[in-house]
Amino acid sequence: LAVAFLRDYTDDTLRTKEDLDRTTGGVPVLGIIPAITEWRDRKTALLESVSHPNSPASEAYRGLRTAIEFVGVEQKLDIIHMTSSTSGEGKTTTSANLAVTLARAGKRVILIDCDLRRPRLHQFFGLDNSIGFTSVILGSSRIEEALQPVPGVPGLLIMASGPPPPNPSELLSTKTVRSKLDALARSS
Numbered sequence: 001l002a003v004a005f006l007r008d009y010t011d012d013t014l015r016t017k018e019d020l021d022r023t024t025g026g027v028p029v030l031g032i033i034p035a036i037t038e039w040r041d042r043k044t045a046l047l048e049s050v051s052h053p054n055s056p057a058s059e060a061y062r063g064l065r066t067a068i069e070f071v072g073v074e075q076k077l078d079i080i081h082m083t084s085s086t087s088g089e090g091k092t093t094t095s096a097n098l099a100v101t102l103a104r105a106g107k108r109v110i111l112i113d114c115d116l117r118r119p120r121l122h123q124f125f126g127l128d129n130s131i132g133f134t135s136v137i138l139g140s141s142r143i144e145e146a147l148q149p150v151p152g153v154p155g156l157l158i159m160a161s162g163p164p165p166p167n168p169s170e171l172l173s174t175k176t177v178r179s180k181l182d183a184l185a186r187s188s
Contacts, residue, residue: 061098080098100150112181
């Protein structure tokens, strides 16, 4: 009993919106995406907004899209950066599903996989990863060559991560990356 109490006392996991509010002092939350209980194999990419468009999770992605659109009323949003502190929290899944819902709402979306250590975005859409973001940054390909249209989702272009570099964090902090992202934002 003492071990269970100690474990509960030292557990700092955020499980609910109330836990988040208590920890952050009420940081605005744009959306909460429910766990997809039917998704058993986390190593297999699941595009919930395509495979189950009427599910609660798909509706939550549409709600997130709407919240982002409302934020965009106050200021123009050219780039949305999805990040978290650890792996396996759903950045790629959320990015892929959000991109689909934005494109289906008539937006032109370019989704870039900047996860240079464990890229998976191309798997969600069944696309090739041989040319991508790193190819553009290193100058071996042009932006137009690295963008891949998603079959069945008009307005959505994917830029896979491309070949893995030896130094991912150093590559992402270069001025070249910022200039390429700015060029992509202007083109969308």
